[in-house]
Amino acid sequence: MLGRQSLMAFIPVTDAGRAKPFYEKTLGLKVVAEDPYGVMFDANGVTLRMSVVGSELKPAPFTILGWSVADIRAVIPALESKGVVFERYDFFEQDELGVWTSPEGAKIAWFKDPDGNTLSLAQL
Numbered sequence: 001m002l003g004r005q006s007l008m009a010f011i012p013v014t015d016a017g018r019a020k021p022f023y024e025k026t027l028g029l030k031v032v033a034e035d036p037y038g039v040m041f042d043a044n045g046v047t048l049r050m051s052v053v054g055s056e057l058k059p060a061p062f063t064i065l066g067w068s069v070a071d072i073r074a075v076i077p078a079l080e081s082k083g084v085v086f087e088r089y090d091f092f093e094q095d096e097l098g099v100w101t102s103p104e105g106a107k108i109a110w111f112k113d114p115d116g117n118t119l120s121l122a123q124l
Helices: 016-026 072-080
Strands: 008-013 030-035 038-043 046-052 063-068 107-112 118-123
Touching: 008 016, 008 063, 016 030, 016 038, 016 046, 072 107, 072 118
Parallel strands: 008 046, 063 118
Antiparallel strands: 030 038, 038 046, 107 118
């Protein structure tokens, strides 16, 4: 039933004024609508709703939003030049850019938004 419907993703934030520039300017998502409760972005045809959830947000300890990219080694330096810091984990073997290669060969790197939400890049 929903397989032919458009998907909409949500990301929780505590301060839209702080988070909006990150998603719009740093990540390059286009703002399509705003209201007092959040901002909607176009993420390459998928609607991403940045929802203001109040002052108490406990970020999930795992990835909640990710992008599939064609060339992770090109995207990481471009984001780093905009101030994005990629995460390093003790339980993964990551290369100099912070990329972990899964047993299946996918290349994955993680970073956080201003609220501490874990986001990722994946080259499949």
